[in-house]
Amino acid sequence: MSDFEQWQELARQLRVDSIRTSSAAASGHPTSSLSAADLMAVLMSKHLHYDFDEPENPNNDHLVFSKGHASPLLYAMYRAAGAIDNEELMTYRQLGSRLPGHPMPSALPYVDVATGSLGQGLPIGVGIALAGKQLDYLPYRVWVLCGDSEMTEGSMWEAFEHAGHFGLDNLTAIIDVNRLGQRGFTMHQWDVNAFVKPAEAFGWKAIVIDGHDVEAIDEAYTEAAGTPGSPTVIIAKTIKGKGVTEVEDRNEAHGKPVKDEETAIKELGGESNVSVQVSKPITDQAPHVFEVAGAELPQFKVGEEVATRKAYGQALTALGSHRGDVVCLDGEISNSTHAEIFTKAHPGRYFEMYIAEQLMVAAATGIQVRGWVPYASTFAAFWSRAYDFIRMAAISGADLNLCGSHAGVSIGEDGASQMGLEDIAMFRAVHGSTVLHPSDANQTAQLVWQMADLKGIRYLRTARPALPVIYEPDEEFHVGGAHVAKRSDDDKVTIVAAGICVHEALEAAETLDGEGLAVRVIDAYSIKPIDADTLQEAARDTGRLITVEDHWPEGGLGDAVLEVFADSDLTPRIVKIAVRKIPGSAPSKELIKDSGIDAASIADAARKLAKTDPR
């Protein structure tokens, strides 16, 4: 049998298996799989280099299904490669199966990242390709199968623009232009120029082919791998549901099994057991290692005025000198987030992502696929731009360090658009996340270092104003802890705060002390996980809590504290102080006051609360 015939035979099997799995599951996307079967048959037969016996081989290529709903095709490929057997293939979409509706790395070692939210696979592929070129220095290739419908997501064009800018010739995007979306025609249908022109404009090589012509597909992959200096996109004109008359090029055949499985399989030539020996990696090189000189945690003197964002930059830079696996990304504001300090010290491990937060998270996700430890930073407010990417990164089980600077009204004059006031809520609601919000430079430094070894999405919230260092460098802070910043045996009220609000709380406490009202102050720098023990002790001792945050009332520190007492024997009265109106523009101190999260407002609330009976 010629290569062409073998590829066609494999493609037929991939189609049959896509029909079988989705029919068995009574759900799934067989038609979206059928359109890309030839593309993937040729890829895995000749161009993909992947050792299925050793998925952790650092020289393996990466194959990302940006159109994650074509999972039946992906799993059919795994079966053909001998990575899963027929029995497992038929567990598709069953509880406990390794083959969920959209691919997830937690289930299968061959899957790098979870996809299914369209427009994310290619941006993540950019990150993996960047790692290949600029971190690992390895010749693996990144292949990304994209849908045509997802090309209207701006994140795809972000990926095109950045990949072109970075000259990622180790990246190949394959667009399956089957012209049918979920509910009807795509924006551009089969007008392939609608993809060619922007791709070329962004510096990519574009190759248009008939996506069912295996010879043309083979040539295109060869050309892609042999085009130095720029990424390549293969724009494959295909037919959705190809090979099965019942659904071929038919609207309303999206995302459901075929009605007549038997006829479909018969039409495709029946079940088969074709197996493919996927090529092994082309090299056995070891990934590049960055040599480091070693460093200690930076230390700050009590009383010195240092913004926590500045401490972030310094601690991260030191961490970069301590560990060669730490890399840094920023969204064109590194002189504000202070990632800039890292940039200057470790230019080879810094990635300027420009103003493209979605791509920044995607790239960080791709970079951690390769075992690197990314720290990415932007304003706290602008992480909201990438929330879907963060959500999906958590589903991927990705380990990301994200720093949001310029949190809250304390930024001052720039006004509401630049103020992160929902970031804690947003990050708390990410599965398995860690949320940290330090008040002081030494605390920040310790947390920045500890973050590196946590699992999942770790968020560090820093602030703009330079405020006095309040803790000695040898004071210890840890994720999950809280620091009792002020206490006495006579405390009548406890103020729980984080970040700049700790400073306001301490000022309020001092005022109240002068009035004979003793209050405890807890610096709850670890918001998730929160230190329940310290809060419970305070509840037992004082019976009354005030939470203070430079954040909207919903989903922040206050809610984290409420949760501790929901189903506990302790019933402290809890007053939540938070930002409750859209802030204006004014100097930091004025806005803190105007928002009612200042020392005076805290003191007022404490006086009032102290007069109530503990519950």
Added chain:
Amino acid sequence: MSDFEQWQELARQLRVDSIRTSSAAASGHPTSSLSAADLMAVLMSKHLHYDFDEPENPNNDHLVFSKGHASPLLYAMYRAAGAIDNEELMTYRQLGSRLPGHPMPSALPYVDVATGSLGQGLPIGVGIALAGKQLDYLPYRVWVLCGDSEMTEGSMWEAFEHAGHFGLDNLTAIIDVNRLGQRGFTMHQWDVNAFVKPAEAFGWKAIVIDGHDVEAIDEAYTEAAGTPGSPTVIIAKTIKGKGVTEVEDRNEAHGKPVKDEETAIKELGGESNVSVQVSKPITDQAPHVFEVAGAELPQFKVGEEVATRKAYGQALTALGSHRGDVVCLDGEISNSTHAEIFTKAHPGRYFEMYIAEQLMVAAATGIQVRGWVPYASTFAAFWSRAYDFIRMAAISGADLNLCGSHAGVSIGEDGASQMGLEDIAMFRAVHGSTVLHPSDANQTAQLVWQMADLKGIRYLRTARPALPVIYEPDEEFHVGGAHVAKRSDDDKVTIVAAGICVHEALEAAETLDGEGLAVRVIDAYSIKPIDADTLQEAARDTGRLITVEDHWPEGGLGDAVLEVFADSDLTPRIVKIAVRKIPGSAPSKELIKDSGIDAASIADAARKLAKTDPR
């Protein structure tokens, strides 16, 4: 004085005023204003049609500063137009001023939308232009001043692609290519082809000019307004800080006042009082009105199986027949969200936004600027893609109805990537938002109609499964209310649920009834605002609450309920049932069980809780 000289004179004043305001405020972005001063001087002198005496005139052009940080320039223009005086100009960035750091419509009637989160102004402009062509049928033009740095946001390319697709020849984008971002060079610096090529690829006319040549600027605007069938982008090569030697084309001069104000103003020719008579609108036509036939709220029979997403589509369609100002948008999944029903009934008021959630929110924001009432829908999970746009829409004071279907694990086989499990947290943390989550078709229908007249961001969460209608059509539901679905005088525990969990709760309650344990069930369909009275009554009567939600534990219904009792005399024990692990793929009922939010899990929790002492 020739026109050219007059424009140059005006540009000089705009520069001087940009310096003056930012120096007075000791913050702001004068250099980003200086680069665009000539562009705006010519625009307001000749091409803009806007009645500053009547900002609500429906024939006014719209000018959006996508680069919102150039607010000194915008306010200088308002002064030159006589809309604000010199005294007010100098209140820039002061508490209570109408001139915040980035433009906000709450402050000034001439501002349509808040900007400052880059990459949003142009997408919103697309929405306004769409309204002009397809709703208002009015010839106003939309002018959007864009920064070059923000062109790396994918949302800008979404805007380009969609505007090209829609043929919005009433839209002109002006890119101020000053080549310097906040921290250094932009990705493309002065390589204007990096903007021309993608713009043309997306179907725009592109005109490259020297952005300081007033004659060329004039010609470009004339050409833009005279190009039928496609939007135009003017790519203006400029110098950041133009006209002030201290900062001209200098890195590190971003986002701060000049050091030497006096010299800068002197160099620019000193203060002046040039005033401009901005042209009035070119017509006094009334906006188009869609005639409607009238309709009643749809009604559903108790016991009939109807998904709340289906009820959304039907209710919205009826609302569209009842009110001519209601319009609908969807992100290429209208057959799943059931927006499709509206599409078929009211095709002239439906916008297919394809898979581009950011642009969908932006377009809806633009459409509501024109007084229309947009309802936009996608999967609950995918609103996370547009969170920054939703956040900014709230700061704009925009009135948007957003529907998120396919919430939670109850969607079943498609798996975690498609499940909205953080959407309630996300929407609760939007300032001034409303969050609704109905359990039944009749309830859904009433809420869909009531949403139309609320203020701010209103979120409706619907579910995929068809479940029995449980309420009679004449049962009344209202925003801020809750429905006691089951009660007796002997209730020992209250189960608070919403959406599909109400069905699980009722099933649990029935089981427990059979065991002699009476429990109350509250359908908390209005999560924000929540019905504190009904919850307090339940706390008084039963002392023990269970909250159940198809959502992560953080920021959802459970937290909304905890908040009610934070500082209350009531101290019910509250057990929160929520999704606590990443769901797999399986049929809906299996996943509900596997996630521990099913009737059996609720019943177990209730049995256990009933044995505790009320606190």
